[in-house]
Amino acid sequence: MKYLLDLINVFSNLKKGITTYSSLWTGQAYTPDYIQSIIDSLQASNDELDTLETSVSKKKKEARLLESTNQAIADKIIKITYGFHADKPEQLIDYGIKLPKTPETWNRPETALTITIIDDTDGVGFILTTLKDSVAKNYEWEKGQGANPADTNTIPEMKFFKYSSKTSFVDDDVAKGVRYFYRVRAVNAAGEGPWSEAVSRVQ
Numbered sequence: 001m002k003y004l005l006d007l008i009n010v011f012s013n014l015k016k017g018i019t020t021y022s023s024l025w026t027g028q029a030y031t032p033d034y035i036q037s038i039i040d041s042l043q044a045s046n047d048e049l050d051t052l053e054t055s056v057s058k059k060k061k062e063a064r065l066l067e068s069t070n071q072a073i074a075d076k077i078i079k080i081t082y083g084f085h086a087d088k089p090e091q092l093i094d095y096g097i098k099l100p101k102t103p104e105t106w107n108r109p110e111t112a113l114t115i116t117i118i119d120d121t122d123g124v125g126f127i128l129t130t131l132k133d134s135v136a137k138n139y140e141w142e143k144g145q146g147a148n149p150a151d152t153n154t155i156p157e158m159k160f161f162k163y164s165s166k167t168s169f170v171d172d173d174v175a176k177g178v179r180y181f182y183r184v185r186a187v188n189a190a191g192e193g194p195w196s197e198a199v200s201r202v203q
Helices: 002-020 032-084 089-095
Strands: 115-119 126-130 138-145 159-164 168-171 179-188 199-202
Touching: 002 032, 032 089, 032 138, 032 159, 115 179, 115 199, 126 179, 159 168
Parallel strands: none
Antiparallel strands: 115 126, 126 168, 138 159, 138 179, 179 199
């Protein structure tokens, strides 16, 4: 999380200063080892939050896929029910079914999306936006961290980041001086579209 990463950076700089001027800090309780223990605790908490956020996002994705799968089963049952009561459609009310309408069909997304990425207005994090895909129900995002902030060409390992029906969001979980890469693809009940080209930015 951004606030934990900022605090880790504060303590890291303090540790560096105390180590550099160790003679001035002799006998003080705030030793480099003590500060490192704080850094380790903050980092562990940040890692745990990252893991939980990723887990929740994955569970949401699984739930949406489960919804799509079981909705397809429900649609088949409803279609059979329509056939049984074609002569007396008013009986559909006993199943909690409204009068039949044309079933919704989906084509698999085929368009590679494009991403725009800018700094958030408060100076913390990035605003990521992709154009709306005409057949998309959701959008799957991946994120990667570059090894060299100056390198815009080497795409790092991309990991699952977000699954959402929205085409825009803010990522506040970024550290200054680090290059982050993002890519996105459209998703619906028929499958996933192609990944977009990865875009990157440094704050």
